[in-house]
Each structure stands twice: as structure tokens, then as C-alpha cells.
Amino acid sequence: MNFLVIGLSYKTAPVELRERLSFTSGDPGTVLRAITALSGITEGMILSTCNRVEVYAAAQNPALGCARLQRFLAEHHQLDEAQLKPHLYIHSGRDAIRHLFRVASSLDSMILGEPQVLGQLKEAYTQAESSCTAGPVLNRLLPRAFAAAKRVRNETAIAQHAVSVSYAAVELARKIFGDLAGKTVMIVGAGKMCELAARHLTGQKIGEVLVTNRTLSRAQALAEQFGGRSVPFAEFPLFLHQADIVLTSTAAGGVLLTRAQLEQIIRQRKNRPMFLIDIAVPRNIDPEANNIDNVYLYDIDDLNGVIETNLRERRKAAKKAEDIIDQEIIRFYSWLRSLEATPMIVALRQQAEDIRLQETAKTLGGLQHLDPSDRRAIEALTRSIVNKMLHPPVTALKRIGDDITGEIYLEAVRRLFDLPTDPQQPTQPAPLEEVSDKKQDISS
Amino acid sequence: MIIDLLLFRTTLAIYAVATGLALTDILWRRPAIGRHSRVLLWSGFGLHCLTLINRYLATGFLPLSSLHESLSFFAWAIIGTYLLFHMRYRLAVLGAFVTPLALVLMIFGSTVPMSSTPLNPSLQSVWLPVHVGLAFLGDAVFALAAVAGGLYLLQERMLKKKKVSSLFYRLPSLQTLDNLNHRCLSIGFPLMTLGIITGAIWADRAWGAYWSWDPKETWALITWFLYAALLHGRLAIGWRGRKAAMLAILGFACLLFTFFGVNLLLSGLHSYATFGTP
Numbered sequence: 001m002n003f004l005v006i007g008l009s010y011k012t013a014p015v016e017l018r019e020r021l022s023f024t025s026g027d028p029g030t031v032l033r034a035i036t037a038l039s040g041i042t043e044g045m046i047l048s049t050c051n052r053v054e055v056y057a058a059a060q061n062p063a064l065g066c067a068r069l070q071r072f073l074a075e076h077h078q079l080d081e082a083q084l085k086p087h088l089y090i091h092s093g094r095d096a097i098r099h100l101f102r103v104a105s106s107l108d109s110m111i112l113g114e115p116q117v118l119g120q121l122k123e124a125y126t127q128a129e130s131s132c133t134a135g136p137v138l139n140r141l142l143p144r145a146f147a148a149a150k151r152v153r154n155e156t157a158i159a160q161h162a163v164s165v166s167y168a169a170v171e172l173a174r175k176i177f178g179d180l181a182g183k184t185v186m187i188v189g190a191g192k193m194c195e196l197a198a199r200h201l202t203g204q205k206i207g208e209v210l211v212t213n214r215t216l217s218r219a220q221a222l223a224e225q226f227g228g229r230s231v232p233f234a235e236f237p238l239f240l241h242q243a244d245i246v247l248t249s250t251a252a253g254g255v256l257l258t259r260a261q262l263e264q265i266i267r268q269r270k271n272r273p274m275f276l277i278d279i280a281v282p283r284n285i286d287p288e289a290n291n292i293d294n295v296y297l298y299d300i301d302d303l304n305g306v307i308e309t310n311l312r313e314r315r316k317a318a319k320k321a322e323d324i325i326d327q328e329i330i331r332f333y334s335w336l337r338s339l340e341a342t343p344m345i346v347a348l349r350q351q352a353e354d355i356r357l358q359e360t361a362k363t364l365g366g367l368q369h370l371d372p373s374d375r376r377a378i379e380a381l382t383r384s385i386v387n388k389m390l391h392p393p394v395t396a397l398k399r400i401g402d403d404i405t406g407e408i409y410l411e412a413v414r415r416l417f418d419l420p421t422d423p424q425q426p427t428q429p430a431p432l433e434e435v436s437d438k439k440q441d442i443s444s
Numbered sequence: 445m446i447i448d449l450l451l452f453r454t455t456l457a458i459y460a461v462a463t464g465l466a467l468t469d470i471l472w473r474r475p476a477i478g479r480h481s482r483v484l485l486w487s488g489f490g491l492h493c494l495t496l497i498n499r500y501l502a503t504g505f506l507p508l509s510s511l512h513e514s515l516s517f518f519a520w521a522i523i524g525t526y527l528l529f530h531m532r533y534r535l536a537v538l539g540a541f542v543t544p545l546a547l548v549l550m551i552f553g554s555t556v557p558m559s560s561t562p563l564n565p566s567l568q569s570v571w572l573p574v575h576v577g578l579a580f581l582g583d584a585v586f587a588l589a590a591v592a593g594g595l596y597l598l599q600e601r602m603l604k605k606k607k608v609s610s611l612f613y614r615l616p617s618l619q620t621l622d623n624l625n626h627r628c629l630s631i632g633f634p635l636m637t638l639g640i641i642t643g644a645i646w647a648d649r650a651w652g653a654y655w656s657w658d659p660k661e662t663w664a665l666i667t668w669f670l671y672a673a674l675l676h677g678r679l680a681i682g683w684r685g686r687k688a689a690m691l692a693i694l695g696f697a698c699l700l701f702t703f704f705g706v707n708l709l710l711s712g713l714h715s716y717a718t719f720g721t722p
Contacts, residue, residue: 157473161613175603178617270682273618290604294685302606309608 002062003137004092005099006069007047007054010110013087021077021084023048029131031076036133038068043135045128045142047103049120051110056100058137062092094329097141101325104145105152106159112314113158118149141332148328155324156317161310166197168306169277169298170204173245176275176296182207186243187228188236189250190218193279195225197247202226210243212236214250237261241268245275248284259288266292279303341397344410347419348394352386448502449558451495452516456550458488459523463547466540473610478536485543489527492520506573514580515553518703519546521584529588533624537614541591571646578642579664582635583699586671589628590696593689596621600686618685625688626678633671640664663702670695 008021023031023046035044035055043058055073059065070088074081091099102108106117125142128134134142153159162168170180177183183206187198190213202209209228213219219230231239237257240246248256257276262285266274276297278285283299290297298306360382364375396409413419462484469478496517499507507513526542529535599615602608615621643661644654655661674691677683683691 157610161608172603174617175599175612175615176618178619271684272682273685293687296603298606305606306608313610 002059002065002092003056003096003141004059004062004066004069004090005054005056005096006066006073006088006090007052008087008089009052009054009108011108012089017084017087018050018053020079021053021073022050023053028127032128032131032133034076035069035072038065038072041065041068043128043138044133045124045138047121047124049117051117052103052108054103056096056138058135066090066092094333097329097332098325100141100145101148101328102322104149105321105325106149107152107318107321107325111163112311112318113160113163115153115159118146122146140336144328144332148325151328152321152324156320158314158317158321160317161313163307163310163314165193165279165300165303165307166200168303168310169197169247170200172296172298172306173201173204173275176273177244180204180206183244184208184210184242185228185245185247186210186212186231186236186240187222188212188246188248188256188284189253189280190215190222191249191251194247194249195222197277197279198222198226201245201247206245208242210236210239212239237265241265243274244272245277247277247279249278249280250284251280253280253284254282255286256284257286257289259286259292262286262289262295263292266294277303340410344413344419345394345397348397348413348417349390351417351419352390356382356386448495448498451491451498452554452558455488455492455495456547456554458484458491459519459543459547459550462488463540463543466543470537470540470611470614473614475536478539481539481543482530482536485523485539486527489520489523492516492523496520506577508573508576508580510557512553512556512558514576514703515549515556517577518580518583519549519553521580522546522549522587525581525584525588529624529627533620535616535620535624537616538588538591538595541595542588545587545591569646569649571642571649575639575642575646578635579639582632582639583703585628585632585635586692586696586699589625589632589692592621592624592628593692593696596625596689597686597693600689622684622688625692626684629671629675629678629692633675636668636671640668659706660702663698663706667695667698667702670698 008018010018013021028046032044032046035041035046035057040061041057041059045056047054047056055069057065057069070085070090071081073079073088074084099108104118104121106113106115109117121142125134125138128138162171173180173183180201181204185198185201185206185208187194187209190211198209209223209226210231211219211223211226211228212231212233213222214233216230216232219233222228223230240257240261250256262274262276271294273294273296276285276289276295278297278299281300285297285299287297287299289295360379364370364378370378393413397413462481465477465481465484468474469481496507499513508517522542523546526535526538526546530539595615596618599612599618599621602612603618616624643664647656647661648654670691674683674688674695677691678688
């Protein structure tokens, strides 16, 4: 059984194509069942987000399975297969597992470390489970992928620190004020950007919100939205000394606040610090104001600079995350092998016990003069010889789970002791047993 | 005394390891290691307490008479103050800056003679532990204020320059550091004041005058005025942030000079604590 993934993402396809291929509308269960109805495909799961559309599947023959899935994708969305093909990526075996782990850990995301994709993947898995299209392959892999993602999140800085303007502003505010509870925020201008930043700030249990805008009605509307109060635009500087955080974004405003004005306000505030966020272009606050003690002025470029630094840190963390993914893949494979080792140990023991029973029965048959206690002694002797003989190979087999070359031992034991290829269930191969290490070249 | 030496050296070694771990935490972002550092610091502090008790039992005096004992006690007070503040305010990051300070004092303490010389009869009084103990406790609290001030300046600079880094995100907020400055000041200042007053009482008993303008007294007074100015500025004028942080550092520098510089460079009645001379 082989694990494979076929799909496209923001890296390979334009948004128009991603939109056309998305599976968000319609009953997902029907689509999933249609996928597993394809011949040779036993399991299926669809991950459909705005940045990617991917089908994960288990197939007996990966090359054939991929070809069928590709045709299915094209037909389901009434697209030309040739038109779709250049945008698709296809992985199977170890590559597919790596892809799944990387997607879950947000290493393949447009914004490195964003948390949504893990939730979307969990949802996709739940959907596959409830539609009965998840089988042994997905049931083994997905929990591993979630565990890998959790490790990446906990052990690296990949999800740390803001990478959006509004979150960066909140994070900086916290570096200045610590707790934002009870802090007063003033919003000057009622643009889209302001609204977004204000929403993030008001999510922090802040104190009062003051809103001002040239059009009073807009200010009132925004104030209502955040449970604040509106202030007439002409008078807003009079209220400034109350504000700990000031957000400005009036479009055609030019400089609304000069350094001298702010110097006076900070005196009025008895030097309590002020955080000014000026996301307007052209700027609303004199950049010189940053030189006033206890005033921290950030314009849009400054915030973008902070975000850039944070992204750089995330990219650094991503390198460490790739190592974790490598470890998790090795761990997954060793776990798989340990599953194979157990039935083999059972078979080995069984075989030895069969031989022992057979041979002791034969010998004891010719030794009729022995009394029962002698017979028991001989039984015990044979049993302990067998156990002593088997102890080292069994211990070695139990350990192979930790060894990358474990399958060599399995194969050696199988051949040396002439064990059946599939000891426990000769008719039904263990799932994923043949997960291939090589990327299958489907396109050729 | 072999036990004495053993206790002191072990404490020193534990502090050294704790400092190393705390610095590793800060420089390579390993908060788990930072937690180990704090556990070690607690055990080092416990051992340090034993060291002091052992010394007290051996001499019958609080171990505050020689330079070695003063350094050891100062380091003990600094670590103790930090641990108490950490329990209350969760200031993990501060550890990486406070423990090196205590470590330096301890290393310095291990280079000066450890022998406890019999106390000059003129100094034998109950006022000795009270005066010196209060002064050092105040100094320790001010040391923490200075460290908080240093971090404030660092953090403020990064905020103004708009340069964020991993260290930037680990530091406490400006508000927290400024609160710490205020808190330390309101604890340290009364301690220092009491230290000076008890010193004057003791001076009257020992030397027959409350105040004799010896260099240590003069510098202590200068330091006291500095901190008094800072406290007044904070409460009455609304000084805070950068100004308060810088004054806390200046105050501590002045305080260190009162402690070391006066002994090394100037001579006076307090000179019993210089190197070697009892």
C-alpha cells in the first residue's frame, strides 16, 4: 500500500485556478467516496484551503493511483487535464509523508508558521473519518503529522512574534505597557487599516476607546463597534493626554500632530509613556516626535521593518523545524518496522517451539524406561536450550525499531530461519508495508 | 576552617553554574535551561545561608567584619532579593543579569583572606549587625534597581531605534521595569536611611560622635542624597522611565564607590575593612 499526495498550492498555481479547483462547496463526503470508488484507491482525504487544494490517498499502485486522481480532479471541476497538469505536484512514499508533515507544521505555508493550516488539516481528517474514507494508512499518518506539527510549534520559534501590522502593533504595545488592561486607545481616522488594528487592540481588554474622524458619523459608527465614544475631529488634541495608545490613519490629513504639541501632551501626562502608531501615508504625526522621552512613534515602514525581522527569525526557525520533520519521519518508519518485528518474533518463537515439541516427543518415545521426573527434566532442558538460543535474535529484533537499517535484520532473520514472508496474516499484507522510499516518477 | 572554606567554595561553584545556565537561556533562547538555573540558584542560596550561619556559630558575630565577609553577605543579599522579587513578579530574565553581579562579588570575596579576625573591641556592639546588615540589604535592593535600570535603557533604546531581536522579546516590558525601579526605591531607601541612622548611633557609642565626616560617611550621604532626589523626582515631579533608570544606575555606581572605592582610595575610621588590615 502506498501513500500519495496530488495537489496544487499558491506556489504552483494562480488564484483563479485554485478557486476553480477548490472543494469547499458541495458535500465533501460524496467527493471523498467518489475518490475511494476509483479503482486501486483505498483511502482518501481532501485538504482545500484558499492557498492549496490537495488530495491525500492510499493506493496499491502509486503511479496508477496518481493518474486516476489527476483525471478525477480535472473531470470533477470540468477542466482540461493538460491545462491542469503543469500546476500539479505529485509525491508518493516518503516524499508524500514529508509533504504532509511540512504542511501540518506550516512550513509550506505562504506565511511561515501560521496556525490555521493545522486546524484545516484536522478538519479534513475528521471529514475523511466521518465519510469512512480514512483507513489504516491515514489513521497511522495523520496523528503522526499532528504530533510533528506540535513539536515544531513547541520547540522552534516558528510561530512566535507578529507577522502582520496589527499584531505587531499589539506586541509592541505590550513591550511598552506590559498589561494593556485599562489602557486608553485613541483612533484618529476611521479607515480600514485603523479598524483592523483597533480590533486587535480591543481584543486585549483595553480600557476606553476614543474615536475621531472628519466625518463625525463614521467616528460614531466605529466607536459604537468597539464600545467607545466619539470625539469631534476639531477637538481631538484636547483628549490626547488621556490616550496611552494613539492610532492615526487619516488619508488626506498631512501632519496632524507636531513635535511641540506632543511635548506638551507628554508633560501633561507626567511623562507616562505614549505609543503612537501612524499608519497613514502621508504620515499624520511629525516623525521627530519619536525623539521625545517616553514617546514611541512607529510609522508603517517601522512596523513593516519589525515584521521583516520577525519573518527572518521564523525562516531561521524553519531550518530547525526541517530537522524535526526529518526526525519525525525516521521515527515514523522505525515505528512501522517495529510493527513488523512483533509478528516475526511470534513466528520465530512458534517455529522453535514446534521443532522442540516434535523432537522431544520423538526422543522420549524411545526412552520408555524413564520415570516422569526424568521426563520433566528433559522437557525443561530442551525448553531452556531453545530460550537461550532465541534470546539474542529476539532482543535484536525488538531493538531494530531504533535502527535505520532495521529491515536488513528482518530480512536476514526471515531467510535464516526460513520464515513465511508474512508471518501472521499471509493473505492480507500489513498496510503501508511497502511505503516506498523512492519518489515515483508519475509524469513520465 | 575547612568546612567554612568548603561551604563557601561550593556556593561559589553553584552560583557560577547558575550564572552560566542563565546566560545560556538568554543568549540561545533556552527557557528550560533558565528554569534549571533558578533551581540551582535556590540551592546555592540555601548553601550560602548555611555558610553564613556556620560562620556566625564559629565567631559568635554576624559575619560582617572583614572584607571577605562583607562581600559574601552582599552577594547573599543580592541573590536573596532577586529570588524574592522573582517569586513576586516573575522576572526570569533578570536572573541572567543579577547572578553575574553576585558571582563577581563572590569571586572577589574568594581572593581576599577568609580568616575572621577578632573584632576590634571598639566595634563590638549589637549595632554592628544592625548597621551593616541594614546597609547591605539596602544596597542589594538598589543593585536590583540598577539592573532593572540597565535593562530599561536597553529595551528603550531598542524600541526607539525600532530594532527588535530575540533579546528584545525576552525582556520585561518597560512598565514592569519602571515599576521595579519604583518598588526597589521605596524598599531600599528606608533600609539605607535606617542603615545610616543606626550607623550614627553606633558611631556615637564607639567613637563618641554621631557624625565625624570620615570619607565613608560623606560618600554614604552623597549616595543617600542621590536616591532621595530620585525618590522625590518620582513622587513629586513625575520622573519615570529613562531618567529614573539612569539615576538608579548612577546611584548604584555611587554606592559601589562608597563600599569599595572609599576603602581602597581614601582612609578614615571605616578603613578596618580594607585588604588584610583588620
